[in-house]
Amino acid sequence: xxxxxxxxxxxxxxxxxxxDCGAGNFERAHRLEQRDGVMVAVFEGVCGQCGRPRRFEFRxxxxxxxxxxxxxxxxxxxxxxxxxxMWVSDEVGTDAGIRLLNTPPAEQGRxxxxxxxxxxxxxxxxKFLPAGADRxxxxxxxxxxxxxxxxxxxxxxxxxxxLDRLERDRRILDGIDHFSPPQR
Numbered sequence: 062x063x064x065x066x067x068x069x070x071x072x073x074x075x076x077x078x079x080x081d082c083g084a085g086n087f088e089r090a091h092r093l094e095q096r097d098g099v100m101v102a103v104f105e106g107v108c109g110q111c112g113r114p115r116r117f118e119f120r121x122x123x124x125x126x127x128x129x130x131x132x133x134x135x136x137x138x139x140x141x142x143x144x145x146x147m148w149v150s151d152e153v154g155t156d157a158g159i160r161l162l163n164t165p166p167a168e169q170g171r172x173x174x175x176x177x178x179x180x181x182x183x184x185x186x187x188k189f190l191p192a193g194a195d196r197x198x199x200x201x202x203x204x205x206x207x208x209x210x211x212x213x214x215x216x217x218x219x220x221x222x223x224l225d226r227l228e229r230d231r232r233i234l235d236g237i238d239h240f241s242p243p244q245r
Contacts, residue, residue: 062101063140065119066133067126071102073149073182074140077119084110093121097184130181131175142152143189143197144180144207147217154179154230156180160218161237170241173234180230187223 065071079085084239087106094101107114124134132138138146159174164172189197197218202211216222 062118062120065102065140066122066124066136066138067129067131068102069126069129070132070138070141071104071117071119073132074119075104075115077141077145077149077204078117080111080115081109082108082113084108084109087115089115109207130178132181132185133188138185138188141185141202142201142207143186143218144202144210145204146185148206148210150179150182150186153182161233166236166240168241169237170243173237173241173243175235176230176237180227180234183223183224183227183230186218187227190220192221197223 063071063074065074075087075089076085078121080087087108089104092103094103102119102121104117104119119140122133127134132141132146138145154176157172157179158170161169161176173224186197189201191198196215199211199215199218202208211218217226
């Protein structure tokens with residue numbers, strides 16, 4: 062059974078694992094079950110495109126999950142590889158970046174959640190860096206999407222470049238907070 066560190070991670074896993082017909086999202090009914098002292102999240106639904114039933118079960122990690130948009134605590138994911146997290150960060154971050162560039166600074170707060178989600182995905186990539194290593198080992202990337210992302214530009218998985226990008230994206234989020242503080 063898959064182990065998810067948070068509901069956020071479980072949802073992302075389901076989004077990344079499409080139906081056999083290729084459709085991504087499906088309307089999900091959700092319930093929690095206690096099985097032999099373990100909390101299990103069960104998601105069921107029907108593919109909106111082809112009608113196939115979809116079902117995912119996740120053993121929920123014992124640790125208290127972090128607040129969204131974080132996907133998990135300090136340990137790397139066991140169900141989503143660093144290449145997939147990089148792909149998510151790229152996809153969501155590009156969309157957020159375009160929206161931020163086309164929004165006056167005082168109104169950028171409405172795009173903060175999207176930018177923070179992309180940043181959280183990038184933080185997950187960094188969790189795969191072994192102590193003292195200068196890059197994420199390619200063998201940690203196990204999915205087709207992750208390998209494709211890695212092959213396009215392996216230098217993005219180097220420690221220095223990854224940490225620079227994290228710092229840059231943190232400054233972007235800080236800028237949003239400075240110029241467009243949340244409404245209370």
